[in-house]
Amino acid sequence: MNTSPIITMFDRITPTYDKLNTWFSFGLDAYWRKEIIKAIPVKQGRILDSCTGTGELAHLMAEKGYEVIGIDLSLSMLELAKKKGRKENKAEFYQADALKLPFPDHFFQAETSAFALRNLPDLNQAFQEAYRVLVPGGTALFLDLTTPDLPWIRPFHSFYLTTILPFIGGKVSKDPEAYHYLGTSILRFQSRAQIAQTLTSSGFREVQISLLSGGIATLWKALK
Ligand SMILES: C[S@@+](CC[C@H](N)C(=O)[O-])C[C@H]1O[C@@H](n2cnc3c(N)ncnc32)[C@H](O)[C@@H]1O
Numbered sequence: 533m534n535t536s537p538i539i540t541m542f543d544r545i546t547p548t549y550d551k552l553n554t555w556f557s558f559g560l561d562a563y564w565r566k567e568i569i570k571a572i573p574v575k576q577g578r579i580l581d582s583c584t585g586t587g588e589l590a591h592l593m594a595e596k597g598y599e600v601i602g603i604d605l606s607l608s609m610l611e612l613a614k615k616k617g618r619k620e621n622k623a624e625f626y627q628a629d630a631l632k633l634p635f636p637d638h639f640f641q642a643e644t645s646a647f648a649l650r651n652l653p654d655l656n657q658a659f660q661e662a663y664r665v666l667v668p669g670g671t672a673l674f675l676d677l678t679t680p681d682l683p684w685i686r687p688f689h690s691f692y693l694t695t696i697l698p699f700i701g702g703k704v705s706k707d708p709e710a711y712h713y714l715g716t717s718i719l720r721f722q723s724r725a726q727i728a729q730t731l732t733s734s735g736f737r738e739v740q741i742s743l744l745s746g747g748i749a750t751l752w753k754a755l756k
Contacts, residue, residue: 587625607627630648642673
């Protein structure tokens with residue numbers, strides 16, 4: 533399907549992806565995923581986890597009783613996602629593009645996506661697709677890593693992302709280029725307000741922004 537350099541990069545770093553995610557976020561990634569689930573306004577229903585990666589969030593939601601479909605373009609990420617999870621309440625996984633979802637209109641109660649927005653080439657298109665597949669009144673929940681609000685933290689944050697992350701990430705994954713990209717993509721990412729504006733222009737009627745852990749992560753909750 534898609535063999536863009538970003539997807540082949542994710543294919544390469546799959547084996548060490550979960551471990552490095554936890555190390556680099558000091559375990560906060562698990563807390564952030566729980567915050568996404570807490571923000572889902574319905575207790576049951578069908579949820580799309582877009583850019584699901586190794587399926588961590590998808591499996592957590594399935595364990596809570598949601599009917600979860602995870603999609604991603606990276607086959608090796610999907611392979612790992614399929615190996616995880618319990619026998620019951622298992623999420624389903626398919627290879628698909630977040631910019632061209634293979635689902636009918638009004639199919640999901642909610643769409644989630646974690647740590648993926650800054651890797652997508654066209655956010656407008658991704659948000660329009662999310663809007664299309666959601667039922668009227670459905671909710672989109674997007675989480676990504678962002679620049680913290682407090683100005684004095686920013687130099688440390690920037691040093692961490694441009695120096696420590698590629699060094700350790702490079703050694704462990706054997707792919708320093710990938711971790712250089714992942715670090716700098718956070719610093720180059722659009723502002724919270726710009727993302728909210730794109731969500732609104734894609735059709736969403738209300739967008740709430742929540743800063744997590746001082747703003748190193750942000751959750752956008754958008755209502756259709
Ligand atoms: C940083 S990982 C996040 C994985 C996961 N959501 C998590 O919480 O760890 C980003 C994922 O987005 C996927 N991806 C990038 N572009 C995509 C696209 N256009 N459609 C579907 N998946 C995509 C990558 O293959 C990768 O698995």
